[in-house]
Amino acid sequence: MVKSKVILADPIGFCFGVERAVNLLEEALEAHGKVYCIGSPIHNPQETARLKAKGLIVVSSAESIPEGSVVFVRAHGLPERDKSFLLDRGHLLVDGTCPFVLNAQEKASFLSSEGYKVLILGDKKHPEVKAITQSVGKFSCVVSPGENIPDDVLGDKIGIISQTTQRLQDFITLVRLAVQKAGEVRVFNTICGATEARQRAVAELAGRTDGVVVIGGKNSANTRKLFEIAMERNSQAIWIEEASDLDWRWLEGKCLIGIAAGASTPDWLINDLLKLLGKAKGVVKEDGR
């Protein structure tokens, strides 16, 4: 019987911003024992559980954190006014905001201060987008991919930025639309390079394998996008959170399997999957380059 082979996407897993944030959080946990975070520090349930076992406490609001505690700001960032609120309550902030997210916040504030209405390509409910819209307030408007620009925005000076994890093609489409309809348009491409690189890698992988396993949190926007791209290129794609989710029947008849992982998927989850594939199915890893 011919053994299946796996090829890993390159790059795969943790991006620069998430790795930096998790390292900062682990250092804080080691130093202080107990660290609070508003919302999950990372969109990966398994990694969040690992950090909770080390003393992380996830809360839903700043008000529920005891005064003077250590508070971790996740890579998605927080609006400036929320940071001020926490500092005023005597908290020690460990700021894990990704520098690319900070850049998007700064560009939005700059555009707003220059009199542009800020259009943000993104998901209205995503914490990164919420932090940006709360910083520029009523002078912003969030547009989802494929959505039209609302009429009340047209004709104004429009500044456009993107949630860092959006697809470049959707950003270009929005910019084209704005240029056709608005008087003045100023654009900052705030899509993060790590996201684009992972999207390119999964597209390439899907085109040359019999199927792609995308591993990552079901609550992770960037992992969802990897899965969508894999599906567009190769209908034989599946999305799992951890190795034990894999349905072995899916492997049947596949000689070459691609593995891709979201920017919030830790190495240990990818390694668990590789180990399980190797042990249970004799699948061997091939150098993808």
Ligand code: SF4
């Ligand atoms: S995906 Fe990009 S913006 Fe988001 S945390 Fe990673 S490096 Fe930062």
